[in-house]
Amino acid sequence: MSFKILKKEExxxxxxxxxxxxxxxxxxxxxxxxxxxxxxxxxxxxxxxxADFDREKGTITIVFxxxxxxxxxxxxxxxxDDIQDFIGPLGNPAHIPKDETVILVGGGVGVAPVFPQxxxxxxAGNKVISIIGARSANLLIWEKRMREVSDELYITTDxxxxxxxxxxxxxxxxxxxxxxxxxxxxxxxxxxxxRAVAGVTRPFNVKTIVSLNSIMVDGTGxxxxxxxxxxxxxxxxxxxxxxxxxxxxxFTLLMNRLAMYQPEEKIAVEKYKCExxxxxx
Amino acid sequence: xxxxxxMAEQEPKERITNFNEVALGxxxxxxxxxxxxCLQCKKPKCVxxxxxxxxxxxxxxHVANGDFDSAIKEIKSINALPAVCGRVCPQETQCEKSxxxxxxxxxxxxxxxxxxxxxxxxxxGMEVHSIPDFTGRKVAIVGSGPAGLTAAADLARMQYSxxxxxxxxxxxxxxxxxxxxxxxxxxxxxxxxxxxxKLGVTILLNSVxxxxxxxxxxxxxxxxxxxxxxxxxxxxxxxxGENLNGVYSANEFLTRVNLMKSYRFPEYDTLIKKGKRVVxxxxxNVAMDSARCALRLGADQVTIxxxxxxxxxxxxxxxxxxxxxxxxxxxLLTNPVRIIGDGKNWVTHIECINMHxxxxxxxxxxxxxxxxxxxxxxxxxxxxxxxxxxxxPLVPRTTKGLDxxxxxTIIAEEDGATTRRGxxxxxxxxxxxxxxxxxxxxxxxxARAIDEYLKGK
Ligand SMILES: Cc1cc2nc3c(=O)[nH]c(=O)nc-3n(C[C@H](O)[C@H](O)[C@H](O)COP(=O)(O)OP(=O)(O)OC[C@H]3O[C@@H](n4cnc5c(N)ncnc54)[C@H](O)[C@@H]3O)c2cc1C
Ligand SMILES: Cc1cc2nc3c(=O)[nH]c(=O)nc-3n(C[C@H](O)[C@H](O)[C@H](O)COP(=O)(O)OP(=O)(O)OC[C@H]3O[C@@H](n4cnc5c(N)ncnc54)[C@H](O)[C@@H]3O)c2cc1C
Ligand code: SF4
Ligand code: SF4
Ligand code: FES
Numbered sequence: 224m225s226f227k228i229l230k231k232e233e234x235x236x237x238x239x240x241x242x243x244x245x246x247x248x249x250x251x252x253x254x255x256x257x258x259x260x261x262x263x264x265x266x267x268x269x270x271x272x273x274a275d276f277d278r279e280k281g282t283i284t285i286v287f288x289x290x291x292x293x294x295x296x297x298x299x300x301x302x303x304d305d306i307q308d309f310i311g312p313l314g315n316p317a318h319i320p321k322d323e324t325v326i327l328v329g330g331g332v333g334v335a336p337v338f339p340q341x342x343x344x345x346x347a348g349n350k351v352i353s354i355i356g357a358r359s360a361n362l363l364i365w366e367k368r369m370r371e372v373s374d375e376l377y378i379t380t381d382x383x384x385x386x387x388x389x390x391x392x393x394x395x396x397x398x399x400x401x402x403x404x405x406x407x408x409x410x411x412x413x414x415x416x417x418r419a420v421a422g423v424t425r426p427f428n429v430k431t432i433v434s435l436n437s438i439m440v441d442g443t444g445x446x447x448x449x450x451x452x453x454x455x456x457x458x459x460x461x462x463x464x465x466x467x468x469x470x471x472x473x474f475t476l477l478m479n480r481l482a483m484y485q486p487e488e489k490i491a492v493e494k495y496k497c498e499x500x501x502x503x504x
Numbered sequence: 505x506x507x508x509x510x511m512a513e514q515e516p517k518e519r520i521t522n523f524n525e526v527a528l529g530x531x532x533x534x535x536x537x538x539x540x541x542c543l544q545c546k547k548p549k550c551v552x553x554x555x556x557x558x559x560x561x562x563x564x565x566h567v568a569n570g571d572f573d574s575a576i577k578e579i580k581s582i583n584a585l586p587a588v589c590g591r592v593c594p595q596e597t598q599c600e601k602s603x604x605x606x607x608x609x610x611x612x613x614x615x616x617x618x619x620x621x622x623x624x625x626x627x628x629g630m631e632v633h634s635i636p637d638f639t640g641r642k643v644a645i646v647g648s649g650p651a652g653l654t655a656a657a658d659l660a661r662m663q664y665s666x667x668x669x670x671x672x673x674x675x676x677x678x679x680x681x682x683x684x685x686x687x688x689x690x691x692x693x694x695x696x697x698x699x700x701x702k703l704g705v706t707i708l709l710n711s712v713x714x715x716x717x718x719x720x721x722x723x724x725x726x727x728x729x730x731x732x733x734x735x736x737x738x739x740x741x742x743x744x745g746e747n748l749n750g751v752y753s754a755n756e757f758l759t760r761v762n763l764m765k766s767y768r769f770p771e772y773d774t775l776i777k778k779g780k781r782v783v784x785x786x787x788x789n790v791a792m793d794s795a796r797c798a799l800r801l802g803a804d805q806v807t808i809x810x811x812x813x814x815x816x817x818x819x820x821x822x823x824x825x826x827x828x829x830x831x832x833x834x835x836l837l838t839n840p841v842r843i844i845g846d847g848k849n850w851v852t853h854i855e856c857i858n859m860h861x862x863x864x865x866x867x868x869x870x871x872x873x874x875x876x877x878x879x880x881x882x883x884x885x886x887x888x889x890x891x892x893x894x895x896x897p898l899v900p901r902t903t904k905g906l907d908x909x910x911x912x913t914i915i916a917e918e919d920g921a922t923t924r925r926g927x928x929x930x931x932x933x934x935x936x937x938x939x940x941x942x943x944x945x946x947x948x949x950x951a952r953a954i955d956e957y958l959k960g961k
Contacts, residue, residue, distance in 0.1 A: 443671050447740065450747060480747070
C-alpha cells in the first residue's frame with residue numbers, strides 16, 4: 224500500500240501544499256490531529272499537521288516548509304509520485320468550543336494547521352478572530368482561505384510589507400487591551416511565537432492553546448522522544464497532545480530539545496544537496 | 505559422555521565494529537553430534553520447561569538421524585517461529601534448565617538445535633503446503649509481535665480469515681524495532697512474517713488501532729478481535745535531568761537504531777547521537793541490547809548501571825556473557841540519583857549511589873538499599889534508560905468495556921478472554937514485559953479460545 228500525491232502546489236517560496244490519497248485516514252481525521260510520513264525505505268518518520276481533509280475524495284492535505292533533508296526531499300516529489308508510509312490520524316483532536324470568542328493565531332507555515340480549526344470553530348457558532356503572520360508579504364499563505372472562515376482577519380509581517388508592521392503578538396495584545404471579551408486563544412507556529420503569545424495572554428488570564436512540534440519517532444507513545452514538560456509533568460506530545468495549555472508549557476525545554484540533532488541535520492542536508500545538485504565539496 | 509558442541513561466534517574485537525550476527529550457528533556435523541547427546545528420556549523434563557511444550561526429544565531424534573525435514577515439521581507443528589526462539593529464548597531458565605544432562609554436566613543445546621533446523625529450512629525456502637479454505641468468519645488481530653503473529657498463523661490454519669493491524673511501518677513488534685540485528689537478523693523476522701502471510705493472513709501496516717479505527721468499529725467487519733499490542737510505553741526514572749539532550753529511553757534509542765537503521769546514517773535518514781561515553785541504566789535484555797548497540801555505534805566506553813547484583817539480572821545469560829566479552833563495564837549495586845548537564849542542556853555526567861542488598865522483597869529478589877555517603881559521578885554524553893515498559897493505553901482508552909489493572913495491563917483469563925465479549929488478549933499487553941515464547945504461548949491459547957468462541961456463536 225502506498226500513498227499517492229494527487230496535487231502539489233508551491234504556495235510561496237519554500238512552503239508547499241500537497242493532497243495525499245489516504246481514504247482510511249481522511250475518514251477519521253479531525254482538526255488538530257497530525258500524520259507521520261516516511262517517504263521511502265531509507266527515510267525518517269516526520270510529523271506534519273493535517274491542514275485539511277476531504278472525506279469524499281479520500282484525501283489529506285499537508286502544508287510544509289522545506290527546511291531540512293526530509294522536507295526538501297518531499298518538496299522535490301511531483302503529482303502522481305508515491306509516499307511509502309503515511310500514518311494517522313495521530314494525536315488528540317482540537318477541543319471545539321461553543322459560543323465563544325476565539326482568537327486564532329498562525330505564524331509562518333503554522334497558518335495551515337490553524338485553518339481547519341478556524342473553519343470548524345466558525346461552523347460551531349464561535350466568533351473567530353484570526354491573526355496570521357509571516358516574515359514578509361511574499362511568504363504569507365492561505366490569506367483567502369482564512370478570510371472565508373473568519374469574522375475578523377488581521378495580517379502582520381515582520382518587515383511591514385503587508386498588514387501590521389510587527390509581530391502577531393502586537394495584535395493579540397491590542398485586542399485584549401481594547402476590552403474585547405476573548406474566551407480562548409489558539410496559537411500555532413514556531414515555538415518562539417507560541418511562547419510570546421502565551422506570555423501576552425497570561426496577564427489577561429485567557430486560556431491559550433498551543434500545538435507543540437517536538438521531535439517524534441513513532442508518534443504512538445512508544446519512544447518518548449516527543450516528551451515535553453507541561454505544568455512540571457512529563458507529557459508525550461504525540462499522544463497527550465499535540466495541543467496543550469500554553470501557560471504551563473516549558474518552551475525553553477522544547478526549543479532545547481528541538482536543537483538536539485542540529486549538527487547531524489546539517490550533514491544530512493549537505494549530503495542531500497550534493498546528490499541532487501552535483502557535489503561542490 | 506559426549507561434549508557440548510561450541511557454536512562459532514564472531515570474535516569480540518571484530519564484532520563490535522559491525523551489526524552482523526554474533527553467533528554463527530552449528531554446522532550439520534555439529535548439530536548431529538549435539539543431537540546425539542540427548543538421552544531421549546521417556547519422561548522428558550525439558551518439555552516441561554518449554555512454555556509451548558515443543559516435543560524436544562522427538563525433533564532432536566530426527567536431527568541425530570540427519571533428517572532435518574522431519575525435525576522442522578515436528579517443531580513447526582507447535583512453534584511457528586523457531587528461528588527466532590532458537591536465538592532469543594532464555595533457554596537457561598526454560599527448556600535447558602530442566603534437561604537431565606544439566607544436572608551433572610552441560611544440558612543439550614536445545615535452542616541452538618532449534619535454530620539450526622529453522623535456518624536449514626529457511627535456506628531451502630519455506631513452503632506452505634496447503635492454503636486453508638476460509639470459513640468466512642473473520643478475526644482482527646491488533647499488533648504483529650510474536651503474540652499477534654502466532655495467533656494469526658494458528659487461526660489461519662483453523663480456516664479463519666485473518667487481518668493483522670500494525671501501527672508501525674514494519675511487522676514483527678519488538679523482534680523488529682527492539683532486538684538488534686546482531687542478535688536477531690531482520691531477514692529472519694521478515695521470513696517468519698512472510699510465512700504467516702503465505703498462510704493467507706493479511707497484514708495492514710501503518711494502522712494504529714484506536715486512531716484509524718477503534719476496536720468497536722472493527723466489530724462491524726470482524727467476528728472476534730485479538731489484542732497483541734505489547735508493552736511499549738517507556739518508563740522513566742523521574743529523576744532530575746532526564747529531559748536533557750543526550751538522554752534516551754531505550755525504546756527510542758533501539759527504535760532509531762533497529763527499525764529506522766540510523767546506524768547506517770547518512771545512507772538512512774534517521775539521526776542518532778553517537779556517544780563517546782555511554783551509560784545504560786538497567787539490567788535486562790533491553791539494557792544489554794542498548795549497551796551493545798552504543799558500542800557498535802563507536803562509543804569508547806559503555807557502562808551498565810544496575811541497582812542489584814549480577815544474580816538478579818533478568819537478561820539472558822548469553823547476552824551478559826557477550827556484553828562482558830565486548831568490554832562493557834558493569835557497575836552493579838549502583839543506582840542513578842540524577843543526571844547532570846553542562847548548563848547548555850546537554851548531559852555530561854550521571855550521579856549514582858552505591859546500593860547494598862537486604863532481605864528479599866515481594867518479587868523474591870533482594871531489595872537494594874542505598875548506602876549513604878557513596879554518591880559519585882560517571883561521565884556520560886549519552887544516557888539510555890532501560891528500566892522497563894508498560895502497555896500502551898491507546899486501545900483500552902478507546903474500547904468500551906475493556907478493563908485494565910492499575911499497572912495498565914489488560915485483564916484477561918488464562919485463555920485470553922478479556923472483560924469485553926469477543927475481545928481476546930495476550931502477550932506483553934496482558935503480562936507486562938515478558939518473553940517472546942510466553943507471548944507466543946498466549947497467542948496460541950487465544951487462537952484456540954477464539955475458535956471455541958466462534959464455533960459456539
Ligand atoms: C505534531 C507536529 C506537527 C507538525 N506540523 C508541521 C506542519 O504542518 N508543517 C511543517 O512544515 N512542519 C510541521 N512540523 C514540524 C516538522 O515535523 C519538521 O519541520 C520536520 O520534521 C522537519 O524535517 P526535516 O528533515 O526536513 O528537517 P530537520 O533537518 O529535521 O530540521 C531542520 C531544522 O529546523 C528546525 N525546526 C524543525 N521544525 C521546526 C519548526 N516547526 N519551527 C522552527 N524550527 C523548526 C529543527 O530544529 C532543525 O534545526 C510538525 C511537527 C509536529 C511534532
Ligand atoms: C530490546 C528488547 C530485547 C528483548 N530480548 C528478549 C530476548 O532475548 N528473549 C525473549 O524471550 N524476550 C525478549 N524481549 C521481550 C520480548 O521481545 C517481548 O516479551 C515480546 O516481543 C512480546 O510480544 P508481544 O507480541 O506481546 O508484543 P510486541 O512484540 O511488543 O508487539 C506488539 C506490536 O503491537 C503493535 N501495536 C501496539 N499498539 C497498537 C495499536 N494500537 N494498533 C496497532 N498496532 C499496535 C506494536 O507496534 C508492536 O508491533 C525483549 C524485549 C525488548 C524490548
Ligand atoms: S521454544 Fe524456547 S523454550 Fe521452547 S524448546 Fe525452543 S528454545 Fe526452548
Ligand atoms: S531432558 Fe535433555 S536429555 Fe532428556 S530428552 Fe530432554 S533434551 Fe534430551
Ligand atoms: S513520538 Fe514516540 S512517544 Fe511520542
